[in-house]
Amino acid sequence: MLELKDYPQSQTVDWRTLAESIGQQCAKEELLADDSDCFVTKNFALLQESGLTRAGVPVEFGGGGASYREICDILRILGRHCSSTALALSMHTHQVMVNVWKWQHQNADVEGLLRRIATEQIMLLSTGGGDWLNGSGTATLTEGGFIINACKSFVSGVPTGDLLITSAVYEDPTAGKTVLHFALPMNTPGVSVEPVWQAMGMRGTGSHNVRLSNVFVPEQKIALRRPAGKWHPxxxxxxxxxxxxxxxxxxxxxxxxxxxxxxxxxxxxxxxxxxxxxxxxxxxxxxxxxxxxxxxxxxxxxxxxxxxxxxxxxxxxxxxxxxxxxxxxxxxxxxxxxxxxxxxxxxxxxxxxxxxxxxxxxxxxxxxxxxxxxxxxxxxx
CATH class of the missing domain: 1.20.140.10 (Butyryl-CoA Dehydrogenase, subunit A, domain 3)
Incomplete structure (x- = not known):
């Protein structure tokens, strides 16, 4: 099996060939997952071992340094062989590339996260598609932060996820409905997975519900506040x-x-x-x-x-x-x-x-x- 480590630092990685090699190996496992509604666990182990989960992280942080276009090519090639694996990976990868962009163009303080993705192989989860502009769940003000209660649906890749990128709605007495964005480790007390994913297609994505029950989020962990239901830059x-x-x-x-x-x-x-x-x-x-x-x-x-x-x-x-x-x-x-x-x-x-x-x-x-x-x-x- 081709892996990122097979390429010396001085050699340019052929991401398309690497994706083709991994995709061919993932195809069989996905068929089994499709039949049983199970997550493509073995395929994600392959993705991590091969280096594809950290492909977009800059080289200086321990990643593969793949360009944005190469990332899209990787996902397209994987999609030819194993749809569920590719879609679940895309939910992790787009969050990686958002942070890479912030580092490259806004000098954002995301080096720590990107290094963890590269060295600890942590996996990111997203609820943005389901929440979009309105957000979902409730954030109740408490001393030092907020108490979050929510049920997040369609969280692709959750069986292997480590960090949930999500939001909840706070009824601000001055500003009105306000969506609070934050990142939440999956091992946080009050976070649980509800294994409900039984779908027409993409059956191996593990897109289960994530339940947040009285989860405390400190004030300093709120990354963004915005009006609910309105476009934000x-x-x-x-x-x-x-x-x-x-x-x-x-x-x-x-x-x-x-x-x-x-x-x-x-x-x-x-x-x-x-x-x-x-x-x-x-x-x-x-x-x-x-x-x-x-x-x-x-x-x-x-x-x-x-x-x-x-x-x-x-x-x-x-x-x-x-x-x-x-x-x-x-x-x-x-x-x-x-x-x-x-x-x-x-x-x-x-x-x-x-x-x-x-x-x-x-x-x-x-x-x-x-x-x-x-x-x-x-x-x-």
């Missing part, structure tokens, strides 16, 4: 960094479906209808890949702001629709075989459906794009 960074990484996984799934059905369809290459369907699939997949590349370019530009967030979210909608259209065409091309689990397309089809549910969903995204085009300044997404 911090979301420009989250949008630009997180969504190209997450949606790289889904493009990888679509690429896997394309490879599977095109190989099968070569036996019917003289059928003009099949050629027509395959041509449509090629168009849809190309559209998804082009939109994803534009999202990555926007992130690499480091030009955070409302227009960049808008364009990234437009890309998110285009990728989602094109991935789903790719999967529909793949099912049509394969015909009855697609309905057989042994063929492999059925699982890819189910896993790809998750592309629908990350924010901003299409209606909200179109409202945002329309308001900006018409000169209306939105304060919510």
């Amino acid at each position: 911090a979301f420009h960074l989250i949008t630009a960094i997180a969504f190209p990484i997450i949606y790289s996984v889904y493009v990888g799934i679509a690429e896997a479906a394309r490879k599977l059905v095109v190989q099968e369809a070569t036996q019917r290459q003289n059928d003009s209808h099949i050629c027509y369907l395959v041509g449509g699939l090629e168009n849809e997949l190309a559209t998804a890949k082009l939109a994803l590349q534009q999202m990555i370019v926007l992130s690499e530009s480091n030009q955070l702001g409302l227009e960049t967030s808008n364009q990234v979210m437009i890309g998110r909608t285009i990728v989602a629709k094109s991935v789903l259209n790719t999967m529909d065409l793949a099912m049509e091309i394969a015909g009855g075989r697609a309905f057989q689990r042994s063929f492999g397309l059925e699982k890819l089809f189910r896993d790809a459906q998750g592309v629908r549910y990350h924010p901003l969903r299409e209606e909200a995204q179109r409202q945002l794009a329309g308001k900006l085009a018409l000169g209306v300044s939105p304060n919510t997404f």
